[in-house]
Amino acid sequence: METVGGADEQKNSGLAELRRVSREAHEAVDEAFSRFGLADPQSYGDFLTAHARVLGAAEAYLSRHAASLPVWRPRAELLKDDLRQMGLAVPAVQADCFPESDGTAMGVLYVLEGSRLGGRVLSARVAEGLPRAYLSAFHQKGEWPVFLERLGQYLDESDAGRRQAVMEGAIATFALFRKNAERQD
Structure with a gap:
């Protein structure tokens, strides 16, 4: 699950803070998922199952906050289809993982949109x-920079409470992914 810094980070101090605050949680997720061999069908199935437990819940949560979020494209159905094609059950998702807050939703979306970048690298494996x-x-052409611009603007224009909710949403989402990767033993 990779995110990328750059010019947007320099323009938006909120983005730089979000990356700094969530870096440890992000690295823990990368470490937890690094043990999965995506060329091995069993290991890849475990990888997808771990993702499915979190993604469905996170996307359902984001759907409840859609009016306050940038446009995003869900991927849970694609993940379910991949699992079914492999003959694997679609796992139950975790319910009520996040507090109801638009700020938290922005943090959750940050992690999910960032994971698309990692998906580009991982799909080749x-x-x-x-x-x-x-x-x-x-991401479709231009989606990631547009998302980062909107997120940065949200962070920079928010009060301390809303900024904190974004940070906590991102950290909680990373933690759910890590926990579910570790659960797949």
């Missing part, structure tokens, strides 16, 4: 013949 619709749901 999936063995030929295995489904990869979920990991191949990359």
Whole structure:
């Protein structure tokens, strides 16, 4: 699950703070998922299952906050289809993972949109013949910079409480992904 810094980070101090505050949680997720071999069908299935437990809940949560969020494209159905093509059950999702707050929703969306960047790298590691619709749901041209601009503006224009909610939403989302990766033993 990778995110990328750059010029947007320099313009938006809120983005720089979000990356700094969530870096440790982000690195823990990367470490937890690094053990999955995406060329091995069993390991790849475990990887997708761990993602499915979180993604469905996170997207359902984001749907309740859609009016206050930048436009985003869900991927849970793509992930379910990948699991079904592999003959795997779609796991139950975790319910009520996040407090109801537009700021928290922005933090959750930050992690999910950032994971599309990681998906671009990871999809190339999936063995030929295995489904990869979920990991191949990359950003369309310009989507990531537009999202970062909107998030940065939200952070820079928010009071301390709303900024904190974004930080906590991102950290909580990273923690859910890590927990579910570790659960797949």
